[in-house]
Amino acid sequence: MKLIKNHFERLANELMHEIFDYLSSNDLIESFSHLNKRFTIVLSQRLLKIDLSHLTKSQYENLIHIIPSNQINSLKISHKSTINILFRISFNLMNNLQILIISHVTYNDLRYLFEIKNTFLTFQQLHTLKIQSTNFNGLDRERIFVLQKIFSQMPKLRICQIPLMDVNDFDDLIPTFTLEQLIIDYCTTICLGK
Template identity: 30%
Template sequence: MNFEQLVNDVLLDFFEYLPSVELLQSFSHLNYRFNSLLISHFRTHGLNMQSISKDNFDIICREHLPFIAPYLNGLRLSDDDDTPHQIDNLFSYSFSLNRFIQLKSLTLYHISTNEMLKQIVAQFNCHSHLIRFNIINCHVTFDRKILRDILNCICNLPKLMFCHLDMHLSSRGNFCLPSIRSKSIESLWI
């Protein structure tokens, strides 16, 4: 039996065992059927770019992201030591969050600057369907007004149900509550 003769459900099950990078590099742009299967996969599984090399990240941004961005339901990005400046690099490829029109889950690891977080949150008006937002291991120094503005933007998301904000503030005196009350958040972890 030839690999291409496998039924779609078997191929989609197979896709679940491959990291996003290998999946895209192996099956993207082969033919219409595989492109459709990739779209189906990323509609339900999202794209995890948390631990990929800079070279692979650049290849995905140049060759694959324009094709799958409108279909992604989830995105994970990181600015840790292994993937420095990944979020800035994504924006340098002219990918603002408004290109991810189906995005329901966004997870950001190791955000290192106030400007980056403000830039991301400012784009939330395009994501009225975002259900899950996570900031993990964020080490930035906020003043109270910036933090309140960020929290207000997050609370303003009409469908946001799950929010995890792992932010290491420089002092407890900098923490403040949002001035807007969310009508949709069911689980909030700060």
């Protein structure tokens, strides 16, 4: 095994990056983070696509301490799979975050998240936001608040997926000019006519 390790360490950085492209960012961090100085440097040159959606609470606790937040380019979260995972993530440290996918979250949770000033400043850099499988229970004002934040205060947003729109939601929204693709999971035919 030592022979293989020595040969792998002799590869050029470019080849390591090519090999790393076939591994998930989660696996890269768990396997090569702090292995030695060279691997740490090679990993520090990569933007990471982190998927927290299928982790247990203990896996999340182990991984979150070694993920370099400033290198996260894409983040996938499932609020259902981990208790309060959404509120324990330091979004304000993710200055390269461009893609955010959140599943199994309520509008109330999103409202709370969007009200945190430093967190929302990070969200203004997003070019893709996907909110999937949201629990539709909640007040209209929570949904409207979240939609207003998305459509009026995310200037770089190009792709947006939202779970539900009501016909009256359009009256309260000022769309962003950069939006290229809007995916609505559930919408009434009246809503589509607007």
